[in-house]
Amino acid sequence: MSTMRAVLIKDDKGPIENLYIGETEKPVPKQGQVLVKVVAFGLNRMDLIQREGRYPPPPGASTILGVEFSGRVEYLGPGATKWTTGDEVFGLSGGGAYAEYIAAHQDLLIRKPPHLSWEEAASIPENFITAHQAVILYGELSRGDNVLVHAGASGVGVAAIQMARSFGASSVTATASTKEKLEWLLSIPNGATEVANYKTEDFSKTVKNATGGKGVDVVVDFVGRTHWEKNIESLAVDGRMTIIAALSGSLVPTVDLGPILYKRLKIQGSTLRSRSLEYQSNLVNRVKCFCSAAFQEVVSKITGSEGDGPMRVYVHKVFPWTEIQIAHKELSENKNIGKIVCRIS
Template sequence: MPTMRAVLIKDGKGPIENLYIGDTEKPVPKDGEVLVKIEAFGLNRMDLMQREGGYPLPPGASTILGVEFAGGVDEIGPGVTKFSVGDEVFGLVAGGAYAEYIACNQGLLMKKPAHLSWVEAASIPENYITAYQALVKYGEVKKGDNVLVHAGASGVGIAAIQIARVFGARSITATASTKDKLDWLLSIPNGATHAVNYKTGDFAAEVKKTTNNKGVDVVIDFVGRTHWAKNIDSLAVDGRMTILAVLSGSEVPSVNLGPILYKRLKIQGSTLRSRSLEYQTELIGSFQTIVDKITGAEGSGPIRTYIHKVFTWTEIQEAHREMTANKNSGKIIVTVQ
């Protein structure tokens, strides 16, 4: 049985110290699948939860951590029509990216533009496809819309702000918890047009000021309970809100349904990892229309990806500590060596 190296977890779950590089079975591509030799993979908070045993995996997902990666096509299975051996690709999967090789359906892969490095390409799938889904597919953002993005300095938040600008939003208000984060979001190319500290300010009042009391057309929320009432207040007539997480809690007491009715609001919950292969293939295919607009932080594209720090996979424990400490203001990437 051919083997490969991968980041494994001693006892199947546990603290950071349980992460180690060991041998495991090398995947074989099935019908419609591509085997990719991984050059780099991205870290996400779901990885920390999965490592600790607190993240339910979708059926059939690999128990190896990691949902995004970049690398070269090493082998193709029967029925593959989109890729050839040697193609440089990046992709989004349900798991298995903390490894030397991964086999996944061809529909989950995209060809890597030449202007992106392995590190830059690996930083894109989870954050940018999630933001695209929330903002474009569900939020139906269009030219002239006003947009409110919570957790603006998060990976998905940074992606959503820039994508909204590309789609012609009139204003993008971002929320964050510190002045440094807010200043940075206002300073980056195609960044936020307005920013509010949600701890010290009233973002609902602020967006009404910036929209001449109209409210925002789209809200991207990660927070849930503590932001609910102000989110509803912030939304304009026919406004759309996509909920990506409920970090402050999922139960909202004494909800007033009236504004949802008379403002004709659309409220959409959104997940991605657990969606069907068909759904993810369609979404990734749609997302590829903006891939060429994405460059590294030093590039000139209208959408840029920001890297906080790059670790080698022998430093995987240090990489997890960095994310656990919430030190990153961009993506944490790990290279496979």
């Protein structure tokens, strides 16, 4: 049996201190999969919840943490015909990215362009694919729409803001918890046009001021319970809200259905990791390409933070994977502006 190093969890779940790098079985690619030697992987809040034992991976997925990565194709499994050995790629997986090797389906990989570093590429899949799903697919964004994005300084939040602006949103209001984050979101190219500190301000009033009292057409929410009432207040007639997570809790004690009815609101729950391979591969293809003035690849429009593309990746910090506990602590304490990435040494 071939082995590899991976980030493992003592007792299979627990606090940050239970994370360690140990030996485990090297994956063998199944039908349609390729073996990728991982260079870098991105951190997501779902990793924290899974580590605590509250978010098991989907059936058949690796129990090792991590859903996005960048690396080189090392071996082709049976039926894998879309890649060759040595190809530089990044992509999605149901799990297994916190490791030296990952078996990934060929349809969930994207070729890494040379203008992106390994760390930048690893920060893209979960962020931009989730943002595309929330803003474009479910949010049905049209040019001139007004948008509200919560958790604006998170990886997905930053991607959603830029994507909305790139697709012609008239205004994008973003919420965050600190002055530093709000000022940063206003400063970046294609960043937020309005901001609100959700801890000290009523963001629905900020939205109304920004839209002349109309409200927003699209809401992207990660928070749930504490934001529900103000989200409904913020939405315009025929508005659409995509709920990606419920970080403040999923139970809303008193729900008034009236505004949902008379505003004709659409409220869509959204998950990505648990969706079928067919759905995820179709979504990856949608993100690879979109229609604007011409049919182009989204990835070609994404640059690093110092680039000049309409959408940029912002990496908060790169940790060596030997510091995985510190990286998890940084994310759990909500210190990041942009994405936290680990590089395998």
